[in-house]
Amino acid sequence: MSRDQIIFVxxxxxxxxxxxxxxxxxxxSADWAGFGTFLAAGITLSLxxxxxxxxxLFKFAENLYxxxxxxxxxxxxxxxxxxxxxxxxxxxLDSQSMSNLWLIVPTLLGxxxxxxxxxxxxxxxxxxxxxxxxxxxxxxxIPRTIAANLLAQLEPTMQPITPTWEGLNLLxxxxxxxxxxxxxxxxxxxxxxxGVASKIGIWFLMISFGxxxxxxxxxxxxxxxxxxxxxxxxxLVLELPLF
Amino acid sequence: MLxxxxxxxxxxxxxxxxIGILVYYIxxxxxxxxxxELTTWYRIVAAFALLLGIYSLMRxxxxxVQRQQSGWGYSFLVFVGFVLMSIFATYNDGQGPLNPxxxxxxxxVWMFKYVQVPADATMFSILAFFIASAAYRTFRARTxxxxxxxxxxxxxxxxxxxxxxxxxxxxxxxxxxMMDVPNLAAKRGILLGVSLGAVATALRIIFGIExxxxxxxx
Numbered sequence: 001m002s003r004d005q006i007i008f009v010x011x012x013x014x015x016x017x018x019x020x021x022x023x024x025x026x027x028x029s030a031d032w033a034g035f036g037t038f039l040a041a042g043i044t045l046s047l048x049x050x051x052x053x054x055x056x057l058f059k060f061a062e063n064l065y066x067x068x069x070x071x072x073x074x075x076x077x078x079x080x081x082x083x084x085x086x087x088x089x090x091x092x093l094d095s096q097s098m099s100n101l102w103l104i105v106p107t108l109l110g111x112x113x114x115x116x117x118x119x120x121x122x123x124x125x126x127x128x129x130x131x132x133x134x135x136x137x138x139x140x141x142i143p144r145t146i147a148a149n150l151l152a153q154l155e156p157t158m159q160p161i162t163p164t165w166e167g168l169n170l171l172x173x174x175x176x177x178x179x180x181x182x183x184x185x186x187x188x189x190x191x192x193x194x195g196v197a198s199k200i201g202i203w204f205l206m207i208s209f210g211x212x213x214x215x216x217x218x219x220x221x222x223x224x225x226x227x228x229x230x231x232x233x234x235x236l237v238l239e240l241p242l243f
Numbered sequence: 244m245l246x247x248x249x250x251x252x253x254x255x256x257x258x259x260x261x262i263g264i265l266v267y268y269i270x271x272x273x274x275x276x277x278x279x280e281l282t283t284w285y286r287i288v289a290a291f292a293l294l295l296g297i298y299s300l301m302r303x304x305x306x307x308v309q310r311q312q313s314g315w316g317y318s319f320l321v322f323v324g325f326v327l328m329s330i331f332a333t334y335n336d337g338q339g340p341l342n343p344x345x346x347x348x349x350x351x352v353w354m355f356k357y358v359q360v361p362a363d364a365t366m367f368s369i370l371a372f373f374i375a376s377a378a379y380r381t382f383r384a385r386t387x388x389x390x391x392x393x394x395x396x397x398x399x400x401x402x403x404x405x406x407x408x409x410x411x412x413x414x415x416x417x418x419x420x421m422m423d424v425p426n427l428a429a430k431r432g433i434l435l436g437v438s439l440g441a442v443a444t445a446l447r448i449i450f451g452i453e454x455x456x457x458x459x460x461x
Contacts, residue, residue, distance in 0.1 A: 036357030043362050149437075211421050
């Protein structure tokens with residue numbers, strides 16, 4: 001047996017022994033909740049085993065997860081869109097709700113999209129559906145982007161600057177926004193005053209990237225703490241003051 | 244036929260795109276109702292696009308299983324997870340698929356709670372290790388810009404945990420200030436640039452200049 005195979009078998013053995021003890025000592029209840037905790041612990045440890053190297057346990061958990069997540073997405077499509085917005089309104093049509101008949105149009109367009117899977121004779125129909133989604137998405141996004149991302153961001157940037165700490169912060173934000181925009185303005189050569197502004201823009205970007213990086217690490221560590229807390233408290237049922 | 248295959252999609256994209264813009268600026272209940280209806284239509288067609296994506300994923304794994312390529316057993320596991328979850332979703336805790344989803348009990352919720360949520364959280368938490376190793380390589384302060392990035396990241400990380408306050412009492416406030424002022428300024432600059440680009444791209448789509456979404460061929 002290779003070293004990896006020995007580690008693999010030893011891991012499974014230790015995991016089995018721990019669970020036999022946990023179920024035997026009633027730390028894990030012999031019901032669906034207890035079995036769920038056992039399964040969740042197995043999946044968690046299998047996925048963490050990737051930190052050693054790619055291995056069958058990781059691939060097992062990863063592929064199971066992909067299948068479950070795909071079915072979950074499909075389920076959400078059905079229960080949050082197709083069922084309430086298509087099936088329910090169209091199946092209960094009466095004289096009061098004849099306006100719902102219009103829903104046949106997007107349903108047809110959706111079915112057109114699925115012709116992408118068929119032969120070339122029909123697959124061109126999917127272009128109509130794609131044109132609808134892309135065109136409408138573009139149209140709806142323009143006024144919203146202008147209102148929410150452009151105007152709503154410009155307004156707080158251009159406030160009166162007063163000789164207070166708040167005013168100083170507003171000045172720093174104004175300088176930051178302008179210099180960052182100068183950095184991304186490639187139509188002018190970045191030399192002289194434009195070069196200086198561009199350099200300051202890079203510093204602001206570096207501060208932002210560093211802050212975002214630190215923030216992301218903290219968010220991921222919070223998840224890690226959550227998973228370790230689950231393994232120690234929910235699975236191994238250890239009374240720790242930390243979690 | 245060329246009209247149907249090439250021109251009709253461009254006309255549709257132009258028409259619905261213009262309607263999408265105009266209904267936002269018309270302060271009339273009819274326009275608002277049309278906007279709501281179009282949003283519903285958009286959601287329905289986009290849902291079918293998602294079905295297409297799931298089909299592509301499952302076909303990829305099905306081909307692997309069918310051809311018995313290396314690791315085909317793992318692709319089979321994708322089907323196990325998919326079929327099990329789909330059966331539970333259809334069962335809907337005894338209510339069936341033609342009733343609103345039961346979200347507080349049943350085997351579907353059990354699978355979600357004990358398989359999907361732990362796997363999701365673990366996958367994302369694994370990134371903490373990879374980010375840490377990437378940080379080791381990236382954060383070597385070889386240039387002034389890299390030094391700024393390093394100092395900024397360290398202040399934000401240390402400032403957000405209790406030990407930060409123990410080291411220097413104002414560290415949490417400095418970290419918050421960095422998030423609220425210089426970070427906000429750079430983010431706002433990026434957002435303004437991205438938004439202008441997004442509006443320009445959307446206009447190119449509506450006016451048929453950008454037509455890559457139609458794919459190749461006639």
